[in-house]
Amino acid sequence: MSKRLLIFGPPAAGKGTHAKRLAGELRIPHIATGDMLRKAIDEGTQFGRHADSFIRRGELVPDELVMALLQERLAKPDALQGFLLDGFPRTISQARALDARMGEQDEAIDAVLALEAPIEVLVKRISGRQICAGCGAVFNRFFRPAKLAGRCDDCDGALTQRSDDGEAAVRQRLEQYRAVTTPVLAFFQAAQWPVHAIDSVGDVDEVYGRLRRAVVD
Ligand code: AMP
16 A cells, blocks of 8 residues: 655645545654644744745745755654655655655655646635634635634634735745646656546545545555
8 A cells, every 4th residue: 555645736725634634544644844834833933933934925935944844754753654745845856855865765655646626616715714723623614614603613713814825825825836836746757656636626525535546445
């Protein structure tokens, strides 16, 4: 069974939601660079403050910062037997660095799960997205509304919008994805990392089933 996996796709394609579930099922760590950066911001470290200025504008955080974070995480014992990377690599140089690391360890990426969705769906998902400040659960005003408006169903925490889900930052994130991140797919193909295109439109369980079939069955 595939154990070294990447989940790839535009903002709001559902990477985080599906990655959490798949990593749990496969018992491998879910390593999401966006989550790691947000944690550094919440902790108020110098590194976090620096990253925050890029994230708020919807820009990519510089490669060397993200690489340092990721190399440290991949060296932890729980990642030695497998991992699911979410939101990384997002640039060709990040992909090269990952490829070099895999080569040094005599390992390979077993599968790239490339989620796809039309831009109108992404924009609607982002504009409705609400995150619980308490437990991080994700709701959506259009697709998965909380039972009580503004409060989390699971822990009653306050629902908030991500700092980079405002209109200007979203436009910038989509543009960065188009211009800088989509070319990384060609790198995966050249490196012979198997790419599975997954249609991410539809019911969450249905999409998860498509994703699961690509790596589990
Ligand atoms: P995400 O949670 O994956 O949507 O990431 C949120 C934001 O964190 C992105 O818009 C970027 O500003 C930053 N970020 C996350 N992962 C990376 C990465 N691999 N390279 C550069 N910036 C990243």
